[in-house]
Each structure stands twice: as structure tokens, then as C-alpha cells.
Amino acid sequence: MRVEILDPRTDPEPEYWARLRVTAGLRADWAWEVLAAQAWGARTVQLVTVLFDGTTPKAVVNAAWLGAPLHRFSFTGATSRPWFGAVHVRGPGSGAVPGWWLADDVPITALTETYARAMRRELGPGCLALVLRQVTEEQAAQAGRFKVVRPTERIWTFPVHEWSDPEAWLMSLSRSRRSNLRGIFRRVRENDGLEIRIETATTDLDVVRVIEAMRWNDDKYGGKLIPRIRVLTAYLQALVAQPDVHSTSYIDRATGDLIAFGTALDHPTVPIVRSWTQRPAAEGGAKYLYFYHLAKQVEWAIANGKRWVELGKGKSQEKQSLGAVPSDQAAMAVPIRPW
Amino acid sequence: MAWVRVAHCAIVWTFGWRALYRQVVRSSFATVPFYRERWALHGRTDPVMVAGKGERDGAVPAEELAGRLPDLVPLAGGSATPDPLRGLEIVLHQCARISPDTLIIGAAPEYHPRVVAFESTPDEPRGHVLAVGTPGQLAGVGQDIPRVPLVTFAERGSEGLLVDDLLGVLGGVRDCGNWHVDWPRVYARETPLGLAFTLLLQRSPRLVDIVPAGASGRIARCPQHRTPVIAA
């Protein structure tokens, strides 16, 4: 297999990229300008690798080259190449989705062997291991003998194809959650002070305000030792401008303040609800908006004939009570032979 | 040994000042989200400012920083609050005669022992008095009291200290009559947008190549002090 390794910061978009995204069902976070913005705002080198059979792309991998020296407080340098470490395969901009796509006839060993060797060639003998995130049990079983597999946080999905209409979905929930949701719908309907703005491929979103809102979450989840890297305005700008990204802003009509914000990345069958951020309760935030937002995503997915809606990690209780189902995930580390 | 000092100043000005600026630019590109985004995503992989490269030579109009102050904090953390009187203690001493006994009315360096606010100015202040404030504030002070106006670029005349809400005190008129830059703590550069200022010693919020409203002029060297001044 032929291998092409690209740095989205400096390499132009390959001419086959748009077609590959369609074939592989890669959502807007794989749009080239979004990848570039993401890579510029990262602490580590981000590499996109395409494996070809002849001229046909058969696999694509997004990975971070995590190595020493590790930068705690700086972005990666334009020419920085750590001299030893591991290749960390993860979804671009989110660890909650797999960072690779394989054509149906390509086994996972294409990653653990062909791809791993190509990375070692590219990054040098200090490239010691390959770490894959969001691996399923079967995938792990198919990879060679030498590996370490550890369970990671489960991810949640709405089985939208099981519900013929929003009412069928509501009926599948517990009685208390159902009446709670109906109350929330009424509350939002009767709240004239709340403006809900849904935009697709928007170029005039006030991203500065949204980033400010995202900071409420960053401050909540960010670690002390390794600070959470803030989303760059240009990344959000590039993402929400994609034709397959829907962004929802919840705005206080009286003050014009942004109360909550969420994005959804569309896909023919499995859209993903990506970011959700809301003002802390002390500043006028409202927890019920999260339920409202997810409920609206379910309604939209049913109406548009989607099969699943991915929700990512965390907030398990809330997601489960809304009918989401968990799927087990693992991280797998594979040593890379130094020869 | 006056010639040694003169030579020293010239060398520091020519090499040290710019080297310090380049270092701040490099570090801002590596650690401060705002500059990373602005410089890198406009196709620049090289953070060193080069005339004609990047958008408007990399200069940022001050008004574009509205709402963006948290993005000027380096990844390691720091303050997002600018000090509108940054540099006052140094520039004021260069531009006005002050002793510890001077009674300063209005804006004074933090450690100055004798300060009163404009509202509580005594009717007949005794001893050496100096009023420091914006032209509006000074309008209410008795005519016979010596004064140092804090002016913006738009209000700039032939005396006072040059201030900006974000950058603080950028410089002032010294005894030579020239508008001296707060050298070497502030770097100034001519760009298509006007004069761009960089705070060389302030880590956070990081201010690099910021153009205050109406910042026109050239950077020249004072023939008497041999340090940078804003000409015209």
C-alpha cells in the first residue's frame, strides 16, 4: 500500500479529499480547513495519513505525534519534531470518535502494521508505539499478538431508527422523564424571552461570544497540570461555516446574551452532537436547556431519516434517561517494531 | 565617559530593542491563542514580522481586541486585565520634575507617598504640586498648578504623556521637546495601519503590535537622548 502523510497546517488540501470524505463518511471536522485550524491550535503535531491501493484511498488516519519534549504551555512549533514518543490516533478535535476510516475490505492490521511502519519511517526510530482510541472489542481481537487493551469511558448513542416519530421516542422513556420533557417543551414554548437560533453553514456567528461561553466549560474540566487548550476562534469559525454543520444558539432576547450553544455535525446516517456549552446557573444558565437541546436533536434526526445520533462521552445519567444506549470502548496500544 | 554611554545606547537600540521584540513575537506565537490564530491561520508559519508579509504586516488595530482579552493570556495562565497606567512610574519621572515631597493630584505611581484625588484637591496646596490626568480632569484644576496631561493619540499636542487604555503609558515629552517612547519597555514599529506598539515586559495580557486609534507618525531617534521618539 502506498502511504501519503500530510500536515494540514502546511500541506494544501489533496485533490481527492472531498471524494474521500464522502466515501468514508467523514464529518465536517475532517474538512481540510477545519483540520488546518485544529492542527494550528494544538500542542502536538497532527498528521493525516492516507493509505492507497493503487490510486484509490483505502484508509485515512488522524493522529497526534505525542512525544518528548512535551509542551505543557505552548503550541507545537511549525517544524517541531519530537524525537521519541507514541502516535496517538484520535478523531480530529475530539477523542470521542475514532480517528480512522478503513474501506470494508481493509483489516485493522492495516493500521497496526502498514500505518505503524509508515509512521516509524516518517517520525524516526523514536516512534515507539501506536495508541488507538475508541476501539471496539472485535477490532482489538483482530489486531496482532502484542498489544495492551484498556477499557475507556463508554460513548452514548440514540438508536433513532427504533423510533418512528417523536411521540414513539417519548413513549419509550420513563414516565417521569416523559412528563419532565413535556414540561420543558412547554416552558421553552412559553418563554418569550428566549430566542433559539439554528444556523447551517453560518459565516456570521458571533464566534467570540461562543468561545467566551465555551470557556465556562473549559474552566470546569481543564486540568491544573496540563491546561485545556482553548478552542481557537478560527477553528470554530471554520467548523460552523461547513455546509453540514448545524449550530444552535440560545439567546436571552432582553440582553442579547448567549445562554447556551451547541453544534451538530451531520452525516447521512449517523450525525454527531458535538459541543454543548451553557452559562453557569448563577449567570442565568438553565440545566433544562440541555434536555431540550438533545430532544430537538432526536426530533430532527427522526424527521431526516437518520439511524443513530452519536452523543459522545459523559453525562451518562442524563443521556440514558433520554433513551441513549452505551457502547463499550477501549484504547489499544501496540508497540512499533524499531526495525 | 559620555561616548561609551552614547555608543551603548545606539547598540542597544539597534540590536537589543529589536531582538527583544522578536523574542516576544516568537513566544507569543508559541503560547498565546490570539496571535497563534491570527498569524498562523493567515498562512504564516514564520512568526517573525517581515514587511509586506501577512495581513497588514501583522499589526492589530486596538479596537479588534474588544472582547478578546482572555485570548491574550498565554496558555500557562495570567491576567486578562490591562493596566491603563502601566509604565507611569518610569515615564512620569522622565518627563516631569518629581521628588518624594511632590504632592501629585490625580494619577500617581503606586509607591508615591503624597497623592490626592482630583475631587479632594486642597484649595491652596502647599509645596511642590503637580496635577496628572486627562485633559478633562485637568480642566477643573487651578490654572497656576503645574500639570502633565495624559493624552491619547487624537489629543496629542506638544506636552504630556501618551496613554492608551490597553497599552498604558507609551511615552511622553521630555525636556528635549520630543515624544519619547517608553524605551526599552515598549517597542514601536511603523506599519500600514500606523504605529504598532508591543509591550516587551508584560507577560499577560500579551500585547504585540497593537495600533491604537489614530496612531500616526514615524519612529526616529532623538538627537539629544539617542533613544526612539515618535516624530510628526
Ligand SMILES: [Zn+2]
Ligand atoms: Zn529627547
